[in-house]
Amino acid sequence: APKTIIAPSILAADFAKLGEEARAVEAAGADWLHVDVMDGHFVPNITLGPDIVKALRPHVAIPFDVHLMIAPVDPFLEAFVAAGANIVSVHPESGPHLNRTLKRIRELGAKAGVVFNPSTSPSVIEYMMDEVDLVLVMSINPGFGGQSFMTSQLKKIETLRRMIDATGRDIPLEVDGGVTPQTAPLCIAAGATALVAGTAVFKGGPGAYADNIRALRGS
Ligand code: DX5
Numbered sequence: 699a700p701k702t703i704i705a706p707s708i709l710a711a712d713f714a715k716l717g718e719e720a721r722a723v724e725a726a727g728a729d730w731l732h733v734d735v736m737d738g739h740f741v742p743n744i745t746l747g748p749d750i751v752k753a754l755r756p757h758v759a760i761p762f763d764v765h766l767m768i769a770p771v772d773p774f775l776e777a778f779v780a781a782g783a784n785i786v787s788v789h790p791e792s793g794p795h796l797n798r799t800l801k802r803i804r805e806l807g808a809k810a811g812v813v814f815n816p817s818t819s820p821s822v823i824e825y826m827m828d829e830v831d832l833v834l835v836m837s838i839n840p841g842f843g844g845q846s847f848m849t850s851q852l853k854k855i856e857t858l859r860r861m862i863d864a865t866g867r868d869i870p871l872e873v874d875g876g877v878t879p880q881t882a883p884l885c886i887a888a889g890a891t892a893l894v895a896g897t898a899v900f901k902g903g904p905g906a907y908a909d910n911i912r913a914l915r916g917s
């Protein structure tokens with residue numbers, strides 16, 4: 699099987715040293731940098747905006763996997779892509795026209811991802827698989843790091859795996875929330891190819907990042 703993509707979530711990094719933290723996880727073997735954007739409205743927490751993404755961009759070469767938890771989302775797509783987002787993932791609930799939003803992300807030059815809250819059904823993308831470049835399954839309710847993995851979402855990962863396979867395209871299937879060395883194998887067995895991890899990567903400080911990432915890959 700191809701190597702699992704590991705995307706550390708900088709939500710769990712030291713926010714006073716974001717550039718250093720990004721460089722440290724890249725050096726430790728991270729494949730993507732997962733950037734959690736929250737507006738205190740779509741989710742009950744506030745994090746960072748496009749200016750911070752832009753400031754971080756020169757620090758690392760790995761793709762920026764930007765997870766937008768903001769509503770309305772459409773007015774901010776351009777700013778995040780301009781800031782250096784390579785993948786932009788949106789929740790279907792964050793705007794009135796998911797299809798239009800996905801097309802817009804591609805027009806701007808980024809890959810378009812769809813994020814599933816624990817209660818969101820896979821069927822929201824049934825008629826627009828051609829517009830989707832990444833699928834992101836939340837295994838927690840979005841808003842905070844450090845929550846426990848919801849095993850109820852494994853069935854959804856399996857369903858989305860089948861939907862992706864039916865397209866014949868290589869669409870990453872990513873899982874976000876409570877991913878640890880214990881829950882990662884469950885995600886991979888269900889069909890995930892990419893794992894987001896905040897707490898499990900950043901615990902123990904920079905000296906531990908490489909081991910933490912290896913533990914998630916199970917190698
Ligand atoms: C939560 C974020 C996650 C979060 C994961 O809304 O989308 O990316 O940082 O954190 P852990 O890995 O600690 O569950």
Ligand code: ZN
Pocket residue numbers: 707732733734765874894
């Ligand atoms: Zn996230």
